[in-house]
Each structure stands twice: as C-alpha cells, then as structure tokens.
Amino acid sequence: MxxxxxxxxxxxxxxxxxxxxxxxxxxxxxxxxxxxxxxxxxxxxxxxxxxxxxxxxxxxxxxxxxxxxxxxxxxxxxxxxxxxxxxxxxxxxxxxxxxxxxxxxxxxxxxxxxxxxxxxxxxxxxxxxxxxxxxxxxxxxxxxxxxxxxxxxxxxxxxxxxxxxxxxxxxxxxxxxxxxxxxxxxxxxxxxxxxxxxxxxxxxxxxxxxEVPAAQVMAVEDIVDPARAKVVSVGQVLGIAPLPGHEAEVEQRLLGAHPQYDCWRRTELPARWRFGRHPRVPPIVCQMHEGWDALPREYVARRAAEPVRGSHGYDxxxxxxxxxxxxxxxxxxxxxxxxxxxxxxxxxxxxxxxxxxxxxxxxxxxxxxxxxxxx
The missing domain is CATH 3.40.720.10 (Alkaline Phosphatase, subunit A)
Known part of the structure; x- marks a missing residue:
C-alpha cells in the first residue's frame, strides 16, 4: 500500500x-x-x-x-x-x-x-x-x-x-x-x-x-518603472516587456545580479532551466532569490505587516x-x-x-x- x-x-x-x-x-x-x-x-x-x-x-x-x-x-x-x-x-x-x-x-x-x-x-x-x-x-x-x-x-x-x-x-x-x-x-x-x-x-x-519572512517583499515598481515597461508577471518570476523606445534603458537597469534578484534577456537564461524559447516568454525575466517576493506596491505594506508566509517559483x-x-x-x-x-x-x-x-x-x-x- x-x-x-x-x-x-x-x-x-x-x-x-x-x-x-x-x-x-x-x-x-x-x-x-x-x-x-x-x-x-x-x-x-x-x-x-x-x-x-x-x-x-x-x-x-x-x-x-x-x-x-x-x-x-x-x-x-x-x-x-x-x-x-x-x-x-x-x-x-x-x-x-x-x-x-x-x-x-x-x-x-x-x-x-x-x-x-x-x-x-x-x-x-x-x-x-x-x-x-x-x-x-x-x-x-x-x-x-x-x-x-x-x-x-x-x-x-x-x-x-x-x-x-x-x-x-x-x-x-x-x-x-x-x-x-x-x-x-x-x-x-x-x-x-x-x-x-x-x-x-x-x-x-x-x-x-x-519560507518568506514578513519583511522580504519588494515593490515591483522599485524594480522597474511601469512607465517604461509592462510587467507581465509578478511574484517570484517576473516577466518584463520594455515599452517601445525604452528597451536600452530598461535593460541597463535590470540585467545582471542584484541583492534580491537576477535578470536576464530571455535568450540568455541559464541553460539548465531550458526556458526562453517560447514566444510568450517576455523579453526580460527576473528571478527572485529564495525567500523573496516582488508584488505591486499596493500589496507590499499589507504583506510586510503579516507573519511569515510561503512561496514557490524559485530556482x-x-x-x-x-x-x-x-x-x-x-x-x-x-x-x-x-x-x-x-x-x-x-x-x-x-x-x-x-x-x-x-x-x-x-x-x-x-x-x-x-x-x-x-x-
């Protein structure tokens, strides 16, 4: 059994x-x-x-x-x-x-x-x-x-x-x-x-x-300016599409390693993830580090006041x-x-x-x- x-x-x-x-x-x-x-x-x-x-x-x-x-x-x-x-x-x-x-x-x-x-x-x-x-x-x-x-x-x-x-x-x-x-x-x-x-x-x-400690949540707006990019998905795997004319600016701000997350062009994601070829994958993908979430600002204050939570979507x-x-x-x-x-x-x-x-x-x-x- x-x-x-x-x-x-x-x-x-x-x-x-x-x-x-x-x-x-x-x-x-x-x-x-x-x-x-x-x-x-x-x-x-x-x-x-x-x-x-x-x-x-x-x-x-x-x-x-x-x-x-x-x-x-x-x-x-x-x-x-x-x-x-x-x-x-x-x-x-x-x-x-x-x-x-x-x-x-x-x-x-x-x-x-x-x-x-x-x-x-x-x-x-x-x-x-x-x-x-x-x-x-x-x-x-x-x-x-x-x-x-x-x-x-x-x-x-x-x-x-x-x-x-x-x-x-x-x-x-x-x-x-x-x-x-x-x-x-x-x-x-x-x-x-x-x-x-x-x-x-x-x-x-x-x-x-x-486990996600209460304080470990970021505002998506602090990661990328919504006036310069469309944020397709939030949470632990952020999908970001720069708006026309802002591609270079958004890439310069996002690409590379950051204290709580890392960002790649969709064509340059880690090979072991086998991800980035499908046309629905946005031009830039940001992966939050374990124990961190990224949410719209309106939810951040509420989350910060809550006890420990749980998340998945990490590596x-x-x-x-x-x-x-x-x-x-x-x-x-x-x-x-x-x-x-x-x-x-x-x-x-x-x-x-x-x-x-x-x-x-x-x-x-x-x-x-x-x-x-x-x-």
Missing amino acids: VPRLHRLLGFLLLLLLAACSASGGVRAQWMRPSYPSLTFPNHYTLVTGLRPDRHGIIHNTMWDPELGEFRLNLREAVGDGRWWGGEPAWVGAHKAGLRTATMFWPGAEAEIAGVRPDRWRVFDQSMPSLARAAQGLAWLSEPPATRPHLVTLYFDITDTAAHYYGPHSEQARQALREADAAFGHLLQGLEEQGLLGRINIIVVSDHGMA PALPSMGALFIAAGPAFRQGEVLPPFDNVDVYPLLAHLLGFVPADNDGNLENLRPALQAP
Missing part, C-alpha cells in the same frame, strides 16, 4: 490513478520541478512530459498577442484550448480508447486537440478535500463498462495554507492532516471494494515551498523546491527508492502504465524503469 501523507514535504498534493492488477511501492528522494516552479506550468508538464517552454503554459500569468491575458482566475482563458500546447495524458488515453476523469487538473477544462476528459469539473476551491477523494472513489467504483482507466485528483489545501501561514506553520500541518485523511478515505474505500491491489497509484506534488534546483513522488500498485516494485529525477519523466510513465503511444515529450521512461516490476 502507498504510504499515508503525514510525512510529506511536498505541497499541492495531486493524485493520479490507472487501473491494473496486483501491488507494490516506490518513492523518489525528490522530484525536480520544471522551470518556473509554479502551479499551472508544472501541473501541465506532469501530464504532457513537455517543459513549460514547449507546452506554452510558461507562468500562472501570461500575455499572448493573439489571445490576450491569461490568469488563473480568468475562466475563459483557462478553458481556451489555444493556450494549451502538447498532448496531455487524457488525450493520449482517449485516442487509445480509454476512459478518463479529472478533478480540477489544470488543462482539463479546455478542449485540447478536440478532446476533453470524459469526466471533468470546473475548479471550485471551496470543495473539501474529502469530497474530492470521495468523487475519485466513486469514479473508480463504477462498473467496468464505465469505470475510467485514468483518474487525476488535485488537492490544493496544503499549498494554500503554506502560502498564507508559512510551510512550517500549524495551519500547514493541519492542512496536511486533512489531505492525509482524504487520501486515507480513498485508500480505505478501494480496499473495501477489493480494488486497491488492482490499481496503480501515483502521488506527486508540482513543487516544494520556501528548481533548490532543496526547498523539491517535489514529491510516491507510487504503488501492481506495476511497481516494493520498497524501491529512486534517485532524484525531472518531473517530465512522469508522462512517459503514465503512457507506459496505460499502454498508449506517448506523444512527443521531454521525458525519459528509463529514469523510472528501476521502479517497475519486470514485465
């Missing part, structure tokens, strides 16, 4: 399930998120095997000259398939004649390549973790004729609590206990129905979380950004510990478990091959 969640260090706990036939267990030392280590980019990387620079969800907030603005709370944009490149696992499964169901997974609200999951829900943050797990259990408890072969569930409670109160707060621990209870409910239900040994379960997070190589990977089921060995690997490798694993031909991707199944039982 897969371990319960009481000791997990990851945030934004997710669940992927695929029907099969025996049992086992494996975990990774950690899993490296893709750059930028933000929510939507990495959720979509996990199910496409493409890095954000290839699938096009390069940030939680984006600008496209044809499509306009993308933000998490813009439901029209989130549901527009033109934003979402690549081929998510539910599309590949559909092509292979398999049924799919998703609970709040980014990308699942859009029609991609003419396909939606067979079951999907519009994101509703107010839906309790236990209710999400119960819906997953209900889907998997259906008769074989309608039961989904792939189910994805998304639990955001731990991420939300850690953002507001810090990753080491009592509120974050309580959120983790709630997620643990929901996951336990799912496992117990599967066991009672005799399904647990016939299902492969993969638990992952899309990123880690770093994926940092230990604090390490993500979670636990898997169990008939396809997996028992007690195997994998060395760290990149999260792009999860998609080819899903394709392997479900038996569909993977689309073009950046992952490598061989990195996870040691976790698998012999054929």
Whole structure:
C-alpha cells in the first residue's frame, strides 16, 4: 500500500490513478520541478512530459498577442484550448480508447486537440478535500463498462495554507492532516471494494515551498518603472516587456545580479532551466532569490505587516523546491527508492502504465524503469 501523507514535504498534493492488477511501492528522494516552479506550468508538464517552454503554459500569468491575458482566475482563458500546447495524458488515453476523469487538473477544462476528459469539473476551491477523494472513489467504483482507466485528483489545501501561514506553520500541518485523511478515505474505500491491489497509484506534488519572512517583499515598481515597461508577471518570476523606445534603458537597469534578484534577456537564461524559447516568454525575466517576493506596491505594506508566509517559483534546483513522488500498485516494485529525477519523466510513465503511444515529450521512461516490476 502507498504510504499515508503525514510525512510529506511536498505541497499541492495531486493524485493520479490507472487501473491494473496486483501491488507494490516506490518513492523518489525528490522530484525536480520544471522551470518556473509554479502551479499551472508544472501541473501541465506532469501530464504532457513537455517543459513549460514547449507546452506554452510558461507562468500562472501570461500575455499572448493573439489571445490576450491569461490568469488563473480568468475562466475563459483557462478553458481556451489555444493556450494549451502538447498532448496531455487524457488525450493520449482517449485516442487509445480509454476512459478518463479529472478533478480540477489544470488543462482539463479546455478542449485540447478536440478532446476533453470524459469526466471533468470546473475548479471550485471551496470543495473539501474529502469530497474530492470521495468523487475519485466513486469514479473508480463504477462498473467496468464505465469505470475510467485514468483518474487525476488535485488537492490544493496544503499549498494554500503554506502560502498564507508559512510551510512550517500549524495551519500547514493541519492542512496536511486533512489531505492525509482524504487520501486515507480513498485508500480505505478501494480496499473495501477489493480494488486497491488492482490499481496503480501515483502521488506527486508540482513543487516544494520556501519560507518568506514578513519583511522580504519588494515593490515591483522599485524594480522597474511601469512607465517604461509592462510587467507581465509578478511574484517570484517576473516577466518584463520594455515599452517601445525604452528597451536600452530598461535593460541597463535590470540585467545582471542584484541583492534580491537576477535578470536576464530571455535568450540568455541559464541553460539548465531550458526556458526562453517560447514566444510568450517576455523579453526580460527576473528571478527572485529564495525567500523573496516582488508584488505591486499596493500589496507590499499589507504583506510586510503579516507573519511569515510561503512561496514557490524559485530556482528548481533548490532543496526547498523539491517535489514529491510516491507510487504503488501492481506495476511497481516494493520498497524501491529512486534517485532524484525531472518531473517530465512522469508522462512517459503514465503512457507506459496505460499502454498508449506517448506523444512527443521531454521525458525519459528509463529514469523510472528501476521502479517497475519486470514485465
């Protein structure tokens, strides 16, 4: 059986399930998120095997000259398939004649390549973790004729609590206990129905979380003058587009190392991030140092008065950004510990478990091959 969640260090706990036939267990030392280590980019990387620079969800907030603005709370944009490149696992499964169901997974609200999951829900943050797990259990408890072969569930409670109160707060621990209870409910239900040994379960997070002291927040306006550049995204990864006629001035002010952040032209970002080619990446990208946020001035005073908070979006190589990977089921060995690997490798694993031909991707199944039982 897969371990319960009481000791997990990851945030934004997710669940992927695929029907099969025996049992086992494996975990990774950690899993490296893709750059930028933000929510939507990495959720979509996990199910496409493409890095954000290839699938096009390069940030939680984006600008496209044809499509306009993308933000998490813009439901029209989130549901527009033109934003979402690549081929998510539910599309590949559909092509292979398999049924799919998703609970709040980014990308699942859009029609991609003419396909939606067979079951999907519009994101509703107010839906309790236990209710999400119960819906997953209900889907998997259906008769074989309608039961989904792939189910994805998304639990955001731990991420939300850690953002507001810090990753080491009592509120974050309580959120983790709630997620643990929901996951336990799912496992117990599967066991009672005799399904647990016939299902492969993969638990992952899309990123880690770093502590941000109250005073460590900068005003974006102190980084770049809004009269000289459009700030496309804020937080930990700043996307900046100089206004016409101000390119040289903005570059002179921003490019290079600073006490709390570093800035590059999009074509000169660190190669290990594999980022900067997609046309949605703004001309200049500034990366905040771990433990620092950059927000519009109107939010800075409020944040400075708050206690410790949590943030992600920092360099994926940092230990604090390490993500979670636990898997169990008939396809997996028992007690195997994998060395760290990149999260792009999860998609080819899903394709392997479900038996569909993977689309073009950046992952490598061989990195996870040691976790698998012999054929």
